[in-house]
Amino acid sequence: MVVRLITDQCEDPNTFYEVYSLAGGSWSEPRSLDHVCEVTDPRKPQAFVNGAIHWEACRHLKNGDYEDFILAYDLGSDSFRGIMAPKSFRSSWTTQLSVSGDGKSIALFQPYLTNTEKLCLDIWVMKEYGKEDSWTKLTTLSPSGPQRGVHYRPLCFRKCGDVVLAPTYGYWDDTGRHELVCLDLMSKQFKNLGIHGHRYYYAESYVESLVLLDKTNAISY
Template sequence: MSRRLSLPVIPEELIYEILLKLPVESLWRFRRVCKSWKTLISHPQFAKDHLDSSISGAIMTQPRLALVYDDSNTATTYSVNSLFKNPPTLTEKLKFKMEGKHNHFVGSINGLLCLRDVNCCFRLYNPSTKLVSRKSPAFPIEIKYLFPNNAFFGYDKVNDKYKVLAFGVDLGYHVFNLVARLYTFGESESNWRTTIQDLSFGVNNIEGSRQTFVNGNLHWLTKRGHGSDKTVIISFDVDRETHGEVLLPLELEDIIWSLDLHVSNKFLYVSQYSHKTCLVLWLMKEYGVQESWTKVMTISLESRYCRCNATHLSPLCILGNDVVVLRNACSCPYLVTYDSKNGQFGRRFRIERSSPRQWHGGVYHESLVPPP
């Protein structure tokens, strides 16, 4: 009499741990295996645990670069790792469609891209799962005078809420007043509202338009005002909705222009164009401590990589303290890597578009996190 062999039963806890170590593309496909896997993979807690595993390095994932074009309703994402091939190929191309044209990349958090359209409405999009949030109401204040450096994307970890902080120009009574408004995604009947504290003192001549969310705060550069030419970093706590200041390196406090902010690996960076001949990168090793600012990279711009204007070459993303991906915004735009260990540029990758100057982009990590 033949015996029927039964398949071994794998404990649910072990299945959970195994699935946590798989890339998003595989997990999204494995939802079709059975109902229990679909329920598990689609659960918000699994998405958070998977994201934590990815950030901690438990999953071998590579950051991706998202390019959003003004003249199209599509965006393209690439594996950042493909930039380092010889020649660079930007393979693993993904495309996704958006509503209308003239979308602007605001930032990315937890695998979600925040995009703004021509009508000043905002939405969140997960390019890994193709899920999209509801569109925000149109920003209520005329903001064209601050385009495109007027919106910042942040995450309220305490309440698990995604927020956009935007600045506009109130032209009532023919008076030029800068105002701040805050929008929270996912709340019923949510609308733009004023922040708890008045931010008008900190939005004079906003500089920079990079992803600036780190340590629970959004950041931007501005002059202190009141007759002072000191440049400071204004911070906005997304949880508490309060603001403060983060001091620049002592060497940079008297510099008014040629500075920009960047974030990488949960650290705050500032870039400085020095006499238009080199780009200097500073890292704040301990958040909020002025003495912890450290000069980590100096890139000479007196080369064939920027023949027309040195300030056209700017950091798009920073990979550790050794490698940076730079974008050139000249008439023939391209991306290029720079390795500070050997002081060498990589080979250029040209952005081929009908309107090549009109594109925005940033880096994100793949995740299962659904837009609210």
Template structure:
């Protein structure tokens, strides 16, 4: 008795990636399905995004490993594993995680005047090196993402000194320079949150007016999005996150408080809604120096405080470490 092909696809699409790649050794047809069938890849990706797990990656250049933390609804981090980086780097090299998308990690390696990008899938082991990133000794911000409509992965580099954007599309193999921009982007603001196919930063304009600069990965154009009214505005007071597929803004008016805002309809300023407030507990550090690491579907957030502590924040007015 044979199993219908459609049922095989449905079963395999629900497996974790590591199990899936073990099962590709069962037959040539399964191996071809897992590695080259684009329809199956998209189906498996859609199933994976329904998971309640949060994957957190922290790098330690001294030890040359990354630590990937898996958690479910219970936010249990007991099953953390360490993975060796598949590339080496000399002493005094700075390694930065630019972003992650669909299981692919994007690293930037800084070594004096040389900058390279690494795209690595820790599950499959696939590694791609993007050499000679065009920074030109200028301050740049970077982003990495995927757009469902074009099915393209793109790297974005914004030169903050010369104020122009460069885009690298995987599969094409070269950087393209777009028109100059007039925005004064704050380097510390994150672009790692990909919502509605766009990367974003915060820009400071005239009269200290702050706004969101959103770069659409499909059309490769910039859109402006206003911040919620009456929120505290300074260079390091706000950070982006994603909550249930919606753009989320974490605002810190006080050292012991984080206001969580959600844009219910993307691009609609009037849809900004303050969902809840997170109050800091003793010893969690100043929330002014926070970086969102991830969020769960139940509204929990993981925040990195002062570059040293990881704090779990619930959707009530409490935090836990």
């Protein structure tokens, strides 16, 4: 299925959603969310965990301020719920929602600049999915690259719990290449993955299957 979120821009904004059924080949009627909010940046990758799609979102408060949270859509129950982000977390165009290494919960990457223009990276994981008090900051990287002067952005977690990082566009390593690296959060050691020569990287989780993609009546195990 495909889920589409629509936020109107009137004085009293509201958010609607539509669901496209791949089996039926049609869109549902627009329905209003219980949570009056908007997705921070629709172009950012979502996180699919525990049968739910997750987005970075924000909602406006009555005092004129706003708060960041995570909007979750449960595919089984066709319902939305809000998950509060860590209190010190502030969403921006550089933050990123991800899936934890074990695939059972969500994670947040928060790059930011200090007052001295030093680039840092906070890595958060919700240890127990759905329990907001289980948010844990795993580490703060400063600087965020294994080589001095090279800045990296997080891509994803590996199953072992390491984090895969890609060079920020415009930054090169000592050999003049863009190269993916892996960070061990326990030892804080970096390892080159041997994948280089590309300016753009994207990572997504998947589930292995024995489905034959070129067969119409294939059986899945």
